[in-house]
Amino acid sequence: MTDLTSLMLAEARKGLAAKTFTSLELTDAHLSAIEKARMLNAFVMETPEQARSMAREADARIARGDGGPLAGIPLGIKDLFATKGVRTTACSKILGNFVPTYESTVTSQLWRDGAVMLGKLNNDEFAMGSANETSCFGPVGNPWRREGSNTTLVPGGSSGGSASAVAALLCMGATATDTGGSIRQPAAFTATVGIKPTYGRCSRWGIVAFASSLDQAGPIARSVRDAAMLLRSMAGHDPKDTTSVDIAVPDYEAAIGKSVKGMKIGIPKEYRLDGMPAEIEKLWSAGADWLKAAGAELVEVSLPHTKYALPAYYIVAPAEASSNLARYDGVRYGLREQAKNVTELYENTRARGFGAEVRRRVMIGTYVLSAGYYDAYYLRAQKVRTLIKKDFEDCFARGVNAILTPATPSAAFGIGEKGGADPVEMYLNDIFTVTVNMAGLPGIAVPAGMDAQGLPLGLQLIGRPFEEETLFSLGEVIEQAAGRFTPARWW
Amino acid sequence: MSVDAATVRRIAHLARIAVSEDEVPHLQGELNAMLDFVEQLSEVNVEGVEPMTSVTPMQMKKRQDVVDDGGIADQIVANAPATEGHFFLVPKVVE
Numbered sequence: 001m002t003d004l005t006s007l008m009l010a011e012a013r014k015g016l017a018a019k020t021f022t023s024l025e026l027t028d029a030h031l032s033a034i035e036k037a038r039m040l041n042a043f044v045m046e047t048p049e050q051a052r053s054m055a056r057e058a059d060a061r062i063a064r065g066d067g068g069p070l071a072g073i074p075l076g077i078k079d080l081f082a083t084k085g086v087r088t089t090a091c092s093k094i095l096g097n098f099v100p101t102y103e104s105t106v107t108s109q110l111w112r113d114g115a116v117m118l119g120k121l122n123n124d125e126f127a128m129g130s131a132n133e134t135s136c137f138g139p140v141g142n143p144w145r146r147e148g149s150n151t152t153l154v155p156g157g158s159s160g161g162s163a164s165a166v167a168a169l170l171c172m173g174a175t176a177t178d179t180g181g182s183i184r185q186p187a188a189f190t191a192t193v194g195i196k197p198t199y200g201r202c203s204r205w206g207i208v209a210f211a212s213s214l215d216q217a218g219p220i221a222r223s224v225r226d227a228a229m230l231l232r233s234m235a236g237h238d239p240k241d242t243t244s245v246d247i248a249v250p251d252y253e254a255a256i257g258k259s260v261k262g263m264k265i266g267i268p269k270e271y272r273l274d275g276m277p278a279e280i281e282k283l284w285s286a287g288a289d290w291l292k293a294a295g296a297e298l299v300e301v302s303l304p305h306t307k308y309a310l311p312a313y314y315i316v317a318p319a320e321a322s323s324n325l326a327r328y329d330g331v332r333y334g335l336r337e338q339a340k341n342v343t344e345l346y347e348n349t350r351a352r353g354f355g356a357e358v359r360r361r362v363m364i365g366t367y368v369l370s371a372g373y374y375d376a377y378y379l380r381a382q383k384v385r386t387l388i389k390k391d392f393e394d395c396f397a398r399g400v401n402a403i404l405t406p407a408t409p410s411a412a413f414g415i416g417e418k419g420g421a422d423p424v425e426m427y428l429n430d431i432f433t434v435t436v437n438m439a440g441l442p443g444i445a446v447p448a449g450m451d452a453q454g455l456p457l458g459l460q461l462i463g464r465p466f467e468e469e470t471l472f473s474l475g476e477v478i479e480q481a482a483g484r485f486t487p488a489r490w491w
Numbered sequence: 492m493s494v495d496a497a498t499v500r501r502i503a504h505l506a507r508i509a510v511s512e513d514e515v516p517h518l519q520g521e522l523n524a525m526l527d528f529v530e531q532l533s534e535v536n537v538e539g540v541e542p543m544t545s546v547t548p549m550q551m552k553k554r555q556d557v558v559d560d561g562g563i564a565d566q567i568v569a570n571a572p573a574t575e576g577h578f579f580l581v582p583k584v585v586e
Contacts, residue, residue: 098570102566198547239554242552243545243547311529312529314525314529315532329507330572332570332571333571333572334572336572342582346507359518360518360525362506362508363506364526365506366502366505367494367502370502373492376492379542382542382543382544383537385543387535422524424525427528
């Protein structure tokens with residue numbers, strides 16, 4: 001039998017339905033791959049017993065003929081998703097050994113459809129980071145290395161564990177979340193496919209909150225089709241999240257292979273940065289050529305407020321984080337430091353429980369919301385956000401179906417290489433992805449090529465609100481043209 | 492705008508994060524790097540622009556005014572570091 005871990009999700013589904021192999025066999029193959037890949041540090045908690053029991057149940061469901069759309073498919077779950085009875089930490093010391101008594105809506109929908117949980121995946125602490133280096137469980141290794149080098153590179157972040165595990169074939173797909181690029185940037189760094197759907201498409205209930213007006217869940221997968229299958233199960237209305245929309249979830253997979261003839265694709269001139277590496281520029285025009293060859297029409301567009309998206313984000317996101325993270329007080333769950341009075345209890349617990357990046361963002365968020373500074377920072381940033389969104393609306397109103405950009409300004413870099421002296425250096429990783437969160441739009445990152453050092457690079461497609469199907473159709477055109485990329489196993 | 496050491500201490504207290512004296516200069520530098528970075532927003536003309544309150548145009552949903560959850564006190568305190576019965580324990584607040 002071929003190695004079951006090398007199958008695409010769509011192929012595994014066929015094999016399971018035809019009873020070529022069982023979910024238990026498929027799950028065991030992945031559990032053993034996880035064991036051999038512990039040096040990547042992608043999983044922060046392995047749940048083999050639960051995985052096998054879920055696999056046996058899926059096999060029984062398949063035998064009865066009522067296996068759901070993901071019956072028997074083993075997945076990894078970002079540690080930001082609350083999983084009932086399984087430790088959930090957001091990779092922060094402050095949550096300690098928090099064991100949820102409830103299940104997030106997104107994961108409960110995956111289990112409803114028959115998926116199997118292999119374990120919990122590493123991420124940046126509270127999803128704050130672009131390299132998965134802020135996790136209290138330590139950094140994650142990227143399965144990709146530079147040609148002829150043994151240096152371990154970051155997988156991107158914050159969903160670094162998700163991207164690394166999918167790229168290393170440790171799980172067939174993974175849940176992830178994206179506040180400023182945390183699905184798309186790690187997908188680009190690992191040659192996987194990641195989609196951040198429209199704000200409101202997936203319920204945020206039961207996902208540890210970072211910045212509530214920007215956070216969205218989505219999948220990281222091995223192919224565009226696999227991503228479409230996963231999103232279909234993850235998306236949907238949830239009365240427990242008042243920002244989740246009550247719109248029927250389409251069959252995203254049906255969009256794969258649909259003609260893109262006549263679609264208008266915008267190329268935004270503001271994304272052509274000074275000093276952008278030539279290979280990114282080359283990849284971008286290759287992507288445009290592939291879409292053109294498939295019958296799409298390319299048009300230059302302007303999104304004049306692009307350069308203000310990242311600074312506005314670094315006001316809005318920390319402000320919302322400072323409010324959301326106020327709940328970690330050492331009283332109701334997680335870490336508690338002893339103190340003489342209740343104020344010291346809060347202060348000592350939060351000083352010890354939050355890592356440096358989280359402390360920094362909570363403090364900047366507190367500052368921009370504080371009396372006397374609110375108007376100058378927060379209110380101004382929210383006005384700029386209105387302008388960023390309007391740029392996209394104007395563009396779509398002129399008939400543009402989707403916008404093509406690079407996913408990241410560089411390929412993956414080494415652990416500890418960036419952001420040591422100046423935090424802003426790390427933040428610049430999200431320059432192409434953050435606009436999409438600010439405007440609430442869907443965005444997909446698709447592997448598109450390699451840099452000169454043999455590292456993967458991705459392209460991003462940005463769509464109209466709730467038109468994820470367009471992104472799947474276009475994404476698959478890029479995937480077909482670029483081919484697939486698998487790292488050589490060294491772990 | 493930039494923050495001085497006293498402001499760093501004040502923000503830390505507002506954020507309820509204990510900061511030792513020797514951490515202040517470092518934090519001050521980092522916060523000022525972030526403030527320098529966001530300073531470019533002041534060049535945007537926002538005259539007459541509405542601040543964003545909802546990224547997707549939607550009506551705030553309202554739920555029925557009925558009890559649909561509850562009776563789970565055991566679960567609520569299950570993860571608490573210090574409890575007595577169904578109460579969270581904190582250091583004495585009122586003398």
